[in-house]
Amino acid sequence: xxxxxxxxxxxxxxxxxxxxDQLEKSATGLAGNxxxxxxxxxDSQWLGGNSEYSDLHESAPYWFNGLVxxxxxxxxxxxxxxxxxFLDYILDHQxxxxxxxxxxxxxxxxLWGRCYIMLGLMQYAQADSSETDRxxxxxxxxxxxxxxxxQDNFTGLVPKEGDVFDGSxxxxxxxxxxxxxxxxxxxxxxxxxxxxxxxxxxxxIQGSTxxxxxxxxxxVEGTFPEVVYAPRDQDYTWLFTHxxxxxxxxxxxxxxxxxxxxxxxxTQTRTAVDLVAKYHKSLAGTIIGxxxxxxxxxxxxxxxxxxSELMFSLAWVYQYLADNDIADWVELTAFNAFPxxxxxxxxxHQYVQQENQPWSRNLxxxxxxxxNVRSYGNVFGLEPDYPCCTVNHPQGYPKFLANSFVGTxxxxxxxxxxxxxxxxxxxxxxxxxxxxxxxYPFAMDLSYSISADDDFTFYVRIPSWAGPSSTVTGPYxxxxxxxxxxxxxxxxxxxxxxxxxxxxxxxxxRVVERANNTAAVYYGPLLYSLALDFNETTRDPVAYNMGFLxxxxxxxxxxxxxxxxxxxxxxxxxxxxIKVVESDSAKLSNPIWAFGAPxxxxxxxxxxxxxxxxxxxxxxxxxxxxxxxxxFSARFIPFASAKVHMAHLPKLELTKVTLE
Numbered sequence: 237x238x239x240x241x242x243x244x245x246x247x248x249x250x251x252x253x254x255x256x257d258q259l260e261k262s263a264t265g266l267a268g269n270x271x272x273x274x275x276x277x278x279d280s281q282w283l284g285g286n287s288e289y290s291d292l293h294e295s296a297p298y299w300f301n302g303l304v305x306x307x308x309x310x311x312x313x314x315x316x317x318x319x320x321x322f323l324d325y326i327l328d329h330q331x332x333x334x335x336x337x338x339x340x341x342x343x344x345x346x347l348w349g350r351c352y353i354m355l356g357l358m359q360y361a362q363a364d365s366s367e368t369d370r371x372x373x374x375x376x377x378x379x380x381x382x383x384x385x386x387q388d389n390f391t392g393l394v395p396k397e398g399d400v401f402d403g404s405x406x407x408x409x410x411x412x413x414x415x416x417x418x419x420x421x422x423x424x425x426x427x428x429x430x431x432x433x434x435x436x437x438x439x440x441i442q443g444s445t446x447x448x449x450x451x452x453x454x455x456v457e458g459t460f461p462e463v464v465y466a467p468r469d470q471d472y473t474w475l476f477t478h479x480x481x482x483x484x485x486x487x488x489x490x491x492x493x494x495x496x497x498x499x500x501x502x503t504q505t506r507t508a509v510d511l512v513a514k515y516h517k518s519l520a521g522t523i524i525g526x527x528x529x530x531x532x533x534x535x536x537x538x539x540x541x542x543x544s545e546l547m548f549s550l551a552w553v554y555q556y557l558a559d560n561d562i563a564d565w566v567e568l569t570a571f572n573a574f575p576x577x578x579x580x581x582x583x584x585h586q587y588v589q590q591e592n593q594p595w596s597r598n599l600x601x602x603x604x605x606x607x608n609v610r611s612y613g614n615v616f617g618l619e620p621d622y623p624c625c626t627v628n629h630p631q632g633y634p635k636f637l638a639n640s641f642v643g644t645x646x647x648x649x650x651x652x653x654x655x656x657x658x659x660x661x662x663x664x665x666x667x668x669x670x671x672x673x674x675x676y677p678f679a680m681d682l683s684y685s686i687s688a689d690d691d692f693t694f695y696v697r698i699p700s701w702a703g704p705s706s707t708v709t710g711p712y713x714x715x716x717x718x719x720x721x722x723x724x725x726x727x728x729x730x731x732x733x734x735x736x737x738x739x740x741x742x743x744x745x746r747v748v749e750r751a752n753n754t755a756a757v758y759y760g761p762l763l764y765s766l767a768l769d770f771n772e773t774t775r776d777p778v779a780y781n782m783g784f785l786x787x788x789x790x791x792x793x794x795x796x797x798x799x800x801x802x803x804x805x806x807x808x809x810x811x812x813x814i815k816v817v818e819s820d821s822a823k824l825s826n827p828i829w830a831f832g833a834p835x836x837x838x839x840x841x842x843x844x845x846x847x848x849x850x851x852x853x854x855x856x857x858x859x860x861x862x863x864x865x866x867x868f869s870a871r872f873i874p875f876a877s878a879k880v881h882m883a884h885l886p887k888l889e890l891t892k893v894t895l896e
Contacts, residue, residue: 250658252657259634302627335378339401347411479528525538540585547569555639560724584617588614596799640654668686696708697726702743711737755811757809764873765881777796810893814840838872
């Protein structure tokens with residue numbers, strides 16, 4: 237079953253502008269240095285060490301899956317050296333029976349960690365043709381073994397008595413992760429194993445359903461939970477209510493659809509997206525789950541792993557469904573939730589993010605509003621809670637970049653996740669290069685320079701928030717208003733040779749209403765937050781179990797950041813009074829996600845109110861707020877640049893305020 241849009245080979249899309257700046261910071265920051273010092277990568281059992289944070293043995297696979305697209309997206313020789321070392325080691329140490337990894341007994345051999353190894357191998361084979369044959373051979377040897385294991389009562393997937401590789405069922409809940417690399421192998425390098433690959437995919441799903449982790453039973457109106465206050469007491473497995481699992485589970489019906497051609501599964505994928513969005517999507521674009529989903533209260537947390545996985549899942553789903561709102565959601569996460577959880581130098585991250593979070597510190601009370609996160613979880617640090625986010629966050633922007641351009645059904649190219657970048661590819665012997673110069677999402681115009689050996693069709697996605705007065709300039713300098721297709725794509729017929737086109741979006745600030753007379757404010761794809769200046773102190777990193785980290789397990793750059801606001805945070809707003817304030821800047825600041833760096837701000841009429849605390853964090857927005865003192869003009873900045881922030885606020889009708 238062919239997707240509507242085709243992913244382009246890894247490495248064909250390169251970053252430009254602010255996105256390159258941030259990817260380079262990631263490369264010289266935590267992501268690019270984990271290989272050098274972090275015990276769960278450098279000393280992982282995958283590399284002959286003995287450091288793992290769980291019997292899943294997932295840490296190095298997470299890292300590999302994210303570092304491969306970062307290395308080849310940037311064409312960074314240092315990072316390519318790291319992933320080459322890892323590739324050589326795991327392939328040189330592939331066991332005689334085909335097993336990938338250090339485990340030698342059935343009780344320790346779990347399939348889950350290898351899903352990310354296979355994803356990393358797939359990406360590597362796409363990006364470096366000199367390694368393709370060796371990688372493909374190793375993948376086939378491994379899958380032949382997996383097939384025999386699954387035939388033996390789902391060995392390695394469904395835990396049995398005495399097994400130590402997966403005590404909770406993570407593998408069955410995420411069994412469909414193996415489908416992406418296996419479908420790639422089937423379509424591009426099947427050798428004589430087509431039937432075996434296909435049957436292995438079927439067996440993975442059968443094992444998942446045998447365990448009771450069939451997402452098709454969960455993504456159903458009436459079964460899917462609007463709120464979950466006792467997630468372990470439901471009729472379905474708690475694994476469905478885990479935020480990261482949910483971000484990955486969105487892909488489950490569609491993964492099966494690819495091999496079954498059952499149109500109901502495609503429809504159910506759309507249902508899954510809608511249910512998650514309606515009941516558990518945060519204002520910043522991620523899934524609220526700490527670690528389990530409950531409700532939409534703004535003091536709830538969202539795990540960084542969830543943002544990373546959700547961006548990838550939605551990008552993959554978008555290639556099949558081609559629904560414009562799904563692409564909007566990808567951008568919402570990429571420009572708000574994801575960078576908002578990472579310190580601007582890319583050396584520290586939060587475990588959980590809150591929509592309303594005026595401080596980032598070890599909370600003085602146990603955070604009972606969170607389901608399974610400790611009091612240190614909203615601190616920006618090396619491992620402020622479970623280390624999965626430390627090793628899994630590197631995939632976020634590299635995969636966003638890789639999926640930003642796609643091939644179309646008519647043999648053209650579409651720019652679907654808008655950001656500065658370039659793509660060089662071949663369309664039926666037509667060599668095409670497209671470069672987009674833009675400050676988007678911090679500006680509303682995009683300029684494209686195009687070189688092609690022959691005519692072709694190019695598309696630019698028009699976000700759903702773009703107003704009808706938005707314009708495009710075609711290759712012959714004709715300026716017209718946007719006229720997107722039903723899929724939200726603006727079509728351009730590009731002649732051979734050199735061409736230029738441009739897109740200019742017109743929009744106004746948007747107010748999104750929430751329960752109990754509360755609201756949030758957006759401009760373009762950016763969520764805006766009250767600008768809270770802060771005092772910052774740093775300390776040596778604390779281990780995820782609140783233990784002491786040996787000096788060898790950290791670096792002078794890996795600091796935990798304690799952030800306390802110095803400004804009034806307890807406000808209500810009048811969203812009928814908003815003004816856009818843009819600064820004139822020829823070049824964007826770097827890092828762009830630092831406090832005050834983005835060039836577009838808002839001024840919003842506001843007033844102080846009484847707002848109590850609950851467990852040392854702002855309680856839910858007051859139901860009947862009363863203004864205290866005169867209303868004033870409040871400064872709002874992009875959410876991701878406000879590392880401490882208030883974004884989900886009560887509404888009040890205020891007297892006229894001069895916004896400045």
